[in-house]
Amino acid sequence: MISGITFLADDAPKLTEPVASGWQLVAAFVAGIAVIVVLITIVKLHPFLALIFGALTVGIVAGVNLQTVLTSFAKGFGDTAASVGILIALGAMFAKLLADSGGADEIVDTIVGHASPRMLPWAMALVGAIIGLPMFFEIGLVLLMPVIYLVSRRSQLSLITVGIPALAGLSAMHGFVPPHPGPLTAIGLLHADLGITLALGVVVAIPTIVLAGPLFGKLAGKWVVVAAPDTFDADRFAEDGAERRRPSFGVTLFSVLLPVVLMLGKALVDIFVDDKKQLVRQVFDILGTPLVALLIAVIVGMVTLGRGAAMTRDQLTKCIESGLPPVAGIILIVAAGGGFKQVLVDSGIGTLLARWAEGAHFSVILLAWILAVLIRLATGSATVATITASSLILGLVEGLPTAQVSLVVLAVGAGSLFFSHVNDAGFWLVNQYFRITVGQTIKTWSIMETVLSVSGLGVVLLLDLVV
Numbered sequence: 001m002i003s004g005i006t007f008l009a010d011d012a013p014k015l016t017e018p019v020a021s022g023w024q025l026v027a028a029f030v031a032g033i034a035v036i037v038v039l040i041t042i043v044k045l046h047p048f049l050a051l052i053f054g055a056l057t058v059g060i061v062a063g064v065n066l067q068t069v070l071t072s073f074a075k076g077f078g079d080t081a082a083s084v085g086i087l088i089a090l091g092a093m094f095a096k097l098l099a100d101s102g103g104a105d106e107i108v109d110t111i112v113g114h115a116s117p118r119m120l121p122w123a124m125a126l127v128g129a130i131i132g133l134p135m136f137f138e139i140g141l142v143l144l145m146p147v148i149y150l151v152s153r154r155s156q157l158s159l160i161t162v163g164i165p166a167l168a169g170l171s172a173m174h175g176f177v178p179p180h181p182g183p184l185t186a187i188g189l190l191h192a193d194l195g196i197t198l199a200l201g202v203v204v205a206i207p208t209i210v211l212a213g214p215l216f217g218k219l220a221g222k223w224v225v226v227a228a229p230d231t232f233d234a235d236r237f238a239e240d241g242a243e244r245r246r247p248s249f250g251v252t253l254f255s256v257l258l259p260v261v262l263m264l265g266k267a268l269v270d271i272f273v274d275d276k277k278q279l280v281r282q283v284f285d286i287l288g289t290p291l292v293a294l295l296i297a298v299i300v301g302m303v304t305l306g307r308g309a310a311m312t313r314d315q316l317t318k319c320i321e322s323g324l325p326p327v328a329g330i331i332l333i334v335a336a337g338g339g340f341k342q343v344l345v346d347s348g349i350g351t352l353l354a355r356w357a358e359g360a361h362f363s364v365i366l367l368a369w370i371l372a373v374l375i376r377l378a379t380g381s382a383t384v385a386t387i388t389a390s391s392l393i394l395g396l397v398e399g400l401p402t403a404q405v406s407l408v409v410l411a412v413g414a415g416s417l418f419f420s421h422v423n424d425a426g427f428w429l430v431n432q433y434f435r436i437t438v439g440q441t442i443k444t445w446s447i448m449e450t451v452l453s454v455s456g457l458g459v460v461l462l463l464d465l466v467v
Contacts, residue, residue: 018348020062022356025349028061029378032340036422040438047428048329051336054422055343062347069343076342080425081335084138088331088429089324090294091142096323097301097316101309102246103255104146110249111147112154120155121165124148125213128169129205131260133177137426138334139290140170142327143256145433149228159228159434160444161221167430167445168213172452175382175413176201176208178267182386182416186409189390190397194271197406200467204410204459212451220444229435247308255304259293330432337425341380344423350375350384354392364396364404365411365464369457372415380423382416389415403467407460414456420449 018025036054039045045053052073059069098104115123127147131140144166152159178184178198187197247255266288273281286292298320306316344350353374362370371389376382389412397405420427421442431441 016346016348016351018352019064020347022352025062025347025352028058028347029344029349031061032058032344033422036340037438047333047431048336051333051340051422055340058340058343058347064347068346072343072346073339075339076345077335077339079342080338081331084338084425085331085335087136087139087290087294088142088327088334090291090298091139092323092327093320094294094298094301094323095142095146097298097305097319098143098252098256099146099150100319101252101305101311103252103305103309104150106246106249106252107147107256108150108154111151117155117157120151120157121161121214121217124151124162125165125169125209128166128213129173129209130169132170132173133260133264136290137170137174138429139259139294141167141429141433143259144170152228158221158224159226160224161217163434164217164220164444164448165209165213168209168217168448168452171417171449172205172209172212172456175417175452176205176410176456178271182383183409183413185383186386186390186412189387189394190405190409192405192409193402196403197409200403200406200463201410201413203463204414204456207459208414208452208455211455212448216448216451220448223443224436224440226434226436226440245310247305251304251308255297255301258300259290259297262288262293262296263290264288330429333428333432334425337380337423337428341423341425345379345381345384350378350388353378354388364393364400364408365460366457367396368393368408368411369415369453369460372412373418373453376416376418377421378423380421380425380427385416386412404464407464407467411457411460414453414460416453417449417456418453419446421446 020028032054035057036047036050039050039053040047055069055073056066058064059066095104111123111127112120128140128144131144148159148163148166151157152162155162174182176183178187178194178201183197183201186192187194246252262284266284269281269284269288275281276285287296302316302320306319311319354371357367357371357374360367360370368389371392372385375388376385379385390409393408393412397408400408422428422438427441427445430445431438434441434444436444
């Protein structure tokens, strides 16, 4: 079960049927979003509670039994807490260790020392893209936050100017480039060529990251000026009061890239080793699982970063423990966002909008993008949008040239990134880590995602003219 879509033996997803008429479901969707926004921005209610009330509103307006709504919400909450929540907690431990050991300072000094203030956003976009290649967006964001905070402070640039390029790099990789689950699933459903899709995905990702990252980040940094919070302020002093020594840049880079290498290794082995019984496949299937990869990174980091900074055992324990309280509220909000999303998925509104779009007459590439956009807006899940849109256009890609099928996959990926808002767990992750309001999150993160989506479609359409 993946975000409310059940997979059958032939890998074709079984879509959730709408629970009410079209107008009623659309009204429920709009009412739920409106309640969340009003409760947070005007009533000043905590987002965790606002998301619960938003889910109940969707159920009431759609005419669904409230017990059913609560069951859907609890399922989405639990699934998100079990997947994203655990990763956020492990990532926060590692991030605090990176900060307190001085490893984050070492990375930032290297970046700032080799890049002018004008080039820093470009450097952060590159870092985000590299980290985002094998990693899920949520993990990459948590690991990068100490670096984003420190670069912002050292360079005296707005947190948005520095952070948006990194987010663009992370998000573009998630939407366009295998081995992320969305593109891989679309490749499998549409029988696209993996190598061609990977190559074209990189071609699409580069200009979209440039537009949505450094260029849009410069503009967004003027709209929203916010200083870096002190969440990952480092305890840089040893017990004797002297400043703690830092681990070397090489050791720090090894520690940060260890989970990246493990996850990328798993993805490559899954692609090139078909036999699941082979030892190398079994080993990487375990080590490359995000939870295990991050757990290994934390344990290794305690040695390479903690002991490398001459931390005592008590200091290491305190460091690891102090990373958790700041993210407790974030985990609850992100999980509640997952619960709200699940209520929308189970209502069938994504299926309804997809069927409406199917009746329109567009090119296959444009239709694939529109379907993914509608489902993304309705459910908040890029993966659900990718899987559902791909399944709905299966019959339309038959007989198309190999390169065009790959472009359809990328169009779906572009649509799945469109305008992240309050029903997306990623929205709340950015909102909480950047300490900005809902309105500011929309003006920065949501519009950045939209720029990624629209520019991605534009590049795909241009490629369609030449391939």
